[in-house]
Amino acid sequence: MEFPEELKYTEEHEWVMIEDDIVTVGITDFAQDSLGDVVFVELPEVGAMLEAGKSFGVVESVKAVSDVYSPVSGEVVEINEDLPDTPELINTSAYEDGWMIKIRLSDTAELDDLLDADAYQAFVDEQG
Amino acid sequence: MKKTPLNQLHRDLGARMVPFGGWDMPVQYTGVIDEHLAVRSAAGLFDVSHMGEIEVRGAGALAYIQELTINDASTLVDGQVQYSAFCYPDGGVVDDVTLYRFAADHYLFCVNASNVDKDFAWMQKVLSEGDFSDVELTNRSDSFGQLALQGPKAAAILARLTDLNLETITYYHFAQGAVAGIPTIISRTGYTGEDGFELYCAADAVARLWQELLAAGAPDGLVPIGLGARDTLRLEKKYALYGHELSEAITPLEAGIGWITKLDKPSFIGRTVLLDQKTRGVPRRLVGIRMCEPGVPRADYPVYADGTVIGVVTSGTMSPSLKVGIALALVATEQSAIGTKLEIGIRQKRVAAEIVKTPFV
Numbered sequence: 119m120e121f122p123e124e125l126k127y128t129e130e131h132e133w134v135m136i137e138d139d140i141v142t143v144g145i146t147d148f149a150q151d152s153l154g155d156v157v158f159v160e161l162p163e164v165g166a167m168l169e170a171g172k173s174f175g176v177v178e179s180v181k182a183v184s185d186v187y188s189p190v191s192g193e194v195v196e197i198n199e200d201l202p203d204t205p206e207l208i209n210t211s212a213y214e215d216g217w218m219i220k221i222r223l224s225d226t227a228e229l230d231d232l233l234d235a236d237a238y239q240a241f242v243d244e245q246g
Numbered sequence: 247m248k249k250t251p252l253n254q255l256h257r258d259l260g261a262r263m264v265p266f267g268g269w270d271m272p273v274q275y276t277g278v279i280d281e282h283l284a285v286r287s288a289a290g291l292f293d294v295s296h297m298g299e300i301e302v303r304g305a306g307a308l309a310y311i312q313e314l315t316i317n318d319a320s321t322l323v324d325g326q327v328q329y330s331a332f333c334y335p336d337g338g339v340v341d342d343v344t345l346y347r348f349a350a351d352h353y354l355f356c357v358n359a360s361n362v363d364k365d366f367a368w369m370q371k372v373l374s375e376g377d378f379s380d381v382e383l384t385n386r387s388d389s390f391g392q393l394a395l396q397g398p399k400a401a402a403i404l405a406r407l408t409d410l411n412l413e414t415i416t417y418y419h420f421a422q423g424a425v426a427g428i429p430t431i432i433s434r435t436g437y438t439g440e441d442g443f444e445l446y447c448a449a450d451a452v453a454r455l456w457q458e459l460l461a462a463g464a465p466d467g468l469v470p471i472g473l474g475a476r477d478t479l480r481l482e483k484k485y486a487l488y489g490h491e492l493s494e495a496i497t498p499l500e501a502g503i504g505w506i507t508k509l510d511k512p513s514f515i516g517r518t519v520l521l522d523q524k525t526r527g528v529p530r531r532l533v534g535i536r537m538c539e540p541g542v543p544r545a546d547y548p549v550y551a552d553g554t555v556i557g558v559v560t561s562g563t564m565s566p567s568l569k570v571g572i573a574l575a576l577v578a579t580e581q582s583a584i585g586t587k588l589e590i591g592i593r594q595k596r597v598a599a600e601i602v603k604t605p606f607v
Contacts, residue, residue: 154262154274154277154278154474155277155278155279155280157279157542157564158540158541158542158564158571160593176593178542178564179278180278180279180474180478180563180564180566181273181278181474181477181563183542183544202540
């Protein structure tokens with residue numbers, strides 16, 4: 119299972135890519151593997167204001183419904199328009215084609231709460 | 247948590263294990279969709295050793311079974327299987343079962359894993375409180391292993407391991423013979439809507455039967471199938487699952503298994519209430535629903551028509567065959583016609599759907 123070094127992570131199994139004040143968010147390889155075949159994704163609208171720690175969308179596998187939580191607060195500036203028709207991108211390319219949303223950060227201090235790859239790996243190992 | 251004799255083999259195959267009805271069972275090996283499609287196009291092998299088997303023996307067996315079950319067991323011949331159910335006096339369902347007739351004085355029920363103890367206690371109660379003689383009940387669930395071999399290639403695969411002529415075993419019939427040298431009850435039944443077999447053998451032989459079948463079927467694309475695909479396969483065919491479409495609070499007439507409810511049988515437990523319900527008309531019916539907009543219907547989601555709640559989803563999924571959300575739901579009879587436009591309450595939204603013909607595929 120891969121957790122790229124250049125990304126940050128949450129204990130809710132989201133990954134975050136930081137580029138200046140824009141962050142891209144998706145779910146981790148661990149999350150997609152636990153869910154199984156993803157068959158439906160619900161995303162917020164562009165312009166929606168998100169709050170760190172609150173659900174911004176839903177990923178559904180054949181068997182289960184999972185909320186996805188926003189790692190940071192801010193405004194949704196872009197959503198992955200490919201996901202509604204090809205939700206399986208989350209399984210096949212969790213860190214690239216399976217990205218979910220881009221958020222314009224409202225508080226860069228929130229980034230300090232995120233885990234680096236080693237810390238996230240340790241967290242996942244603990245989950246067993 | 248109980249384990250079937252195949253538990254370690256499932257883990258070795260990389261299965262994801264989940265608790266199901268008190269059992270530690272594989273929910274998937276490679277993925278629910280791949281496994282589902284393998285059964286529809288080639289063949290799949292399921293460990294269903296968690297299912298229960300309860301034997302009824304004695305000269306009084308048929309009279310007892312006729313009172314216990316809603317279907318008419320008197321029509322069975324040796325080597326025949328019947329889909330049936332036990333009801334409570336109020337018409338609620340104790341369990342749905344398959345009934346095997348070995349001889350006039352020897353029958354076997356296959357019952358749902360999570361209901362084995364409840365069913366056996368109910369059967370003993372019915373026996374002790376009724377006027378029956380020469381009936382002996384034995385819960386043989388622990389001594390049987392059971393596999394389901396399902397899919398269009400199932401017969402060709404099984405034929406490699408047995409001398410029995412499988413063409414003589416027609417749908418809902420069974421025979422006894424050796425499969426890979428293992429004494430087996432070969433039943434042409436299943437829970438997928440595909441051709442296939444349910445195979446019963448001794449619990450201590452089922453691991454070998456599993457491995458022999460997987461090896462013999464590999465060239466045809468036979469793969470192990472978990473409970474995830476077992477559920478989507480049965481849902482596409484509108485087969486009821488106890489705890490969802492059937493329960494103590496749902497009658498067989500409501501659940502769409504009126505075809506096994508033989509009200510012309512003079513007596514059986516639940517008959518009075520069911521006859522009354524049939525005469526008055528059922529208040530709600532099980533229907534098939536297909537989403538008209540993106541969304542996955544799930545058990546317990548509300549069903550709306552004209553803005554008001556008319557029922558509830560009992561099972562739902564994204565159909566791997568159709569790639570659209572499908573559901574079974576209990577809805578008010580007056581709004582249960584095919585073509586009725588509905589909405590399913592999915593989280594905060596109401597999503598368009600309609601009642602369609604079943605099976606879905």
